[in-house]
Amino acid sequence: MDFLPTLEASWNQKTQQHICIIGSGPSGLAALKIIRDSQQFKGGLWTATAFEARDKVGGIWLPAPPTSNPPSTPLYDSLTTNLPHPVMAYTSFPFPAGTTLFPPASTVLKYFEDYAAHFELNEHIRLNTPVLSITRDHTAGKWTVSVRAPKTSAEETHDFDYVIVANGHYRLPRLPATPGLGEWVEAKRAVHSVYCRNPSTFGDAKTVLVVGGGPSGQDLVTDLLASGRNIVHSVTGAAPENLHDGRLKVRGRIAQYGDLDKGLVTFEDGSEESGIDKAVLATGYKFDFPFFPTSVLRPSIPPPVPPLPGALYNSTYHIFPLARHVFPLVGADEFPSSTVAFLGIPIRVAPLPLLEAQMRAVLHVFEHPESLDPTQEAIDIISRYETLRARVAQQRASSSPTQFPDGVDGPISGPSEDPVELAIAAAWHRFEEHEQFQYRDAMHAFAEYPHRVPAWEIEMYDAKGILREEWRDLERLGQAEEWVRGVGAGEGEKVAEEWVDLMRKLLRRAEERHPERSRL
Template sequence: MDLPSISTDATAIHSAEPSPNEKSICVIGAGPAGLAALKVIMDTPQYKAGLWKPMVFESRDKAGGVWYPALPTDEPPLTPLYDSLTTNLPHPVMAFTSYSFPPSTPLFPRASVVQKYLESYADHFHLHQHIQLSTTVIAVEYRAPKWSVWISSGETLSFDLVMVCNGHYRIPRYPNTPGIASWLNARKASHSAWYRRPHNLGDTVLVVGAGPSGQDISTEMRTAAKTVIHSFTGALPQDVGNLKRRGRVLSFGENGTVSFEDGSMESGVDYCILATGYEVSFPFLSPPNIIESIPPPVPPLPRELYNSTFNVFPLAKHLFPLQAHFPPTSLVFLGLLVRVAPLPVVEAQARAALRAFADPEALDGTQEAVDIICRYEDIRKQVGDSPLAIAKAWHRFEPHEQFDYRDQLSEFAEAGPTEDGLETSGLGKIRVHEWEREMYDHKGELRSMWVKLEERGEAEDWVRGVGEGGPHEWVDFMRRVLRKAQEEGETGVGEEGDKAKL
């Protein structure tokens, strides 16, 4: 990437003889991860002493990230938010630990409720003063000893720490299935990023993908299409009403013909929606700071930082780049994990990031490298030797792994004073509650029961006033809903991920 030289104009770079302990922090993105990072920064003694100066850059005209709706007119769309989207995590589990959803909030809220929650979070903690809206980060480059950040206003700014919080639900991931390009060119197929509602897509619609969006869209399409074919890897052929489940697509043919790995074939498909996920993307980073490629096999750890579009590698604690081009505690990546409740995770990540930023020696590079190699070996035993398969699995956590990870980050963040004599976080001890693990395990039953209560018109009565006496009421409420689900034999539906998106 060709970049202009750094301006020495005082309006471009704020460098008026700062104190040695004064540090500037750039946060890229004002979605949930960026808001959490800013809130945690503002909680620190360093910020309160005027030593840490944060600045958040948000390309859109309002904070909220993926939860802030937009028409699918951009290429690609600014958000994949479809009209009917609700969370598939109960909001007490997905909420920031520092801020609950309002009393009487539906247990699985619609996207608009989550957006209002994020706006309320920003208002409550006075975050807007440090957020610069309608400002895109064009490029980020390390020029020792600081990071140079080029923004869309034409300014070039200098920062000690860059926190990457740009989210990963923007760049569609397309399968390389034979024939799909012809369908896309003929406008017989599109990625789910463009999907908003189920109407006017034809009588027979194919939905590819078993993640949250694929589950939701295939269910919703049944209300508008005569036949819905839901295709995903490992599915066994099954027809239930107007829904046909099929295995992975092998090829897209002419005249709406599709063949599947289970040996079946369908004809007359009018339209295909590809709910096939999104690529990890950092358009503002370029070599040598990051290389877009699948990382080489390990060991040894590479000396470069890689973005495979599935994972960023190697990162200590899934946060800090272990490479040779810049200090690993000066650039951090928040929110890369999948199959987690991300809002409390990014809170814990932000606290850990600031701990290492305040005291770089706290990050034991040798031990972190060992931990990465051990994880690599564990994943390799599960998925095989393919570097691509390992990359796909790298940031995917097993259900309770996220909770252990949060506790580990919190312990790291709470360690000793910094070189300037101030405590790193000042946030006190934050530990995962047992009810979080319990309710995460039962999220399928809870959601199925909640949908049933909504269909009966009973949900509003159930939730009215819950939370007015404090957050603990939500725990009791979820247990009550779970007992009801067990009484009625609700088992929930297996899902591939969680839509508490960033």
């Protein structure tokens, strides 16, 4: 009974510490919520301020026209989630009862707005306030954060003890280094998908080349087919195939963009396609942190390891070296590793519950910096590097396509870059199979937080493709709304149970419709 008063009394003898959060998208909101839940915040030991460049919360889920360069979001009109919302939601805040299982972007944006309002996060967010620079004041032992004030456009500076980088990584487009592509881009015959909102982007083009096999590339193909266009879809490793009465031609990786007048491209297998009016490149995004000077974050591929470099690098494919994909593992003369955290860097994950786990680990390190063991973290990073290097070597020896993040179809590098190091960089934050769930459990164990990923989340994540296919069929039949009516209206654990029951019912439907295949 005496613990809290004693703890609070000890806090009052300490200096209040200030946490800066960059962005109020999914990562920034998770950071604020977990901070507000902490005893340190409740006891007045911590304060938190999130700086948001845009006029509302929501990050990439907040729509905007593609007028800026680059656009502030890649959000296209037809986007729906590619995960069922019970799997992707924050564990502390389910989607409303009756929400369609794979909701559109507008529903997801409302979810984030409701999350911010429910947990009283908005009072800690400064909207229309972009971060201009973040530098280390070694004398004061602080981070100096410069922002642009919303009303006066004047530059303000503030000192913080900790910085949480939560600005996302789906804005700065990545273009392949494929020969001839530059001429197509210059002639406005090729454009990155970040500028696409709907098929009207392509004007009167009759044949469109879609490059990239990730979710946005697949959605572009679906939208363009529905608009009556012919599609050539370039996907690394794909076997040539003609579908939809020849309107969709699936082809492999592009080797060269050729004659513009002929609309000609050549593929790595030597085959060609001509008559292409436009090309859209769903080829991924670069990690971009323009507010960090090179003294904090070096813009290049890091040197091979071991040993680990003593500084932090942004290869645009990965941030290295990050302990636990979050904490910069740098030399003591750079800055304390326990004062900076990068949220939401891993890809191919259910992001929101992973963000919660990361943020609990972040606060644990903020409170207990000694818990971050640099020797063990370095061993773990080198071990991952050696594992990925062996995997890349095996792929190259077998002539199988090098694995890059979703949507990135190579070659993705310039001639001066080491393809092995680039492949390692591109795979670094990419979680395979159930690695994300093991990671979440490990982060919670590290944070001494009593939570483990429930088995149903893993089951439904594995079944996400089948669930989405069945859900789309229900939507075509006009039955989807009836299926979710009243689901999730219970309380406590009943909410998740109702959604799990619905998803298992949907999987049984898939088995009945397709008895010839396994559901997973």
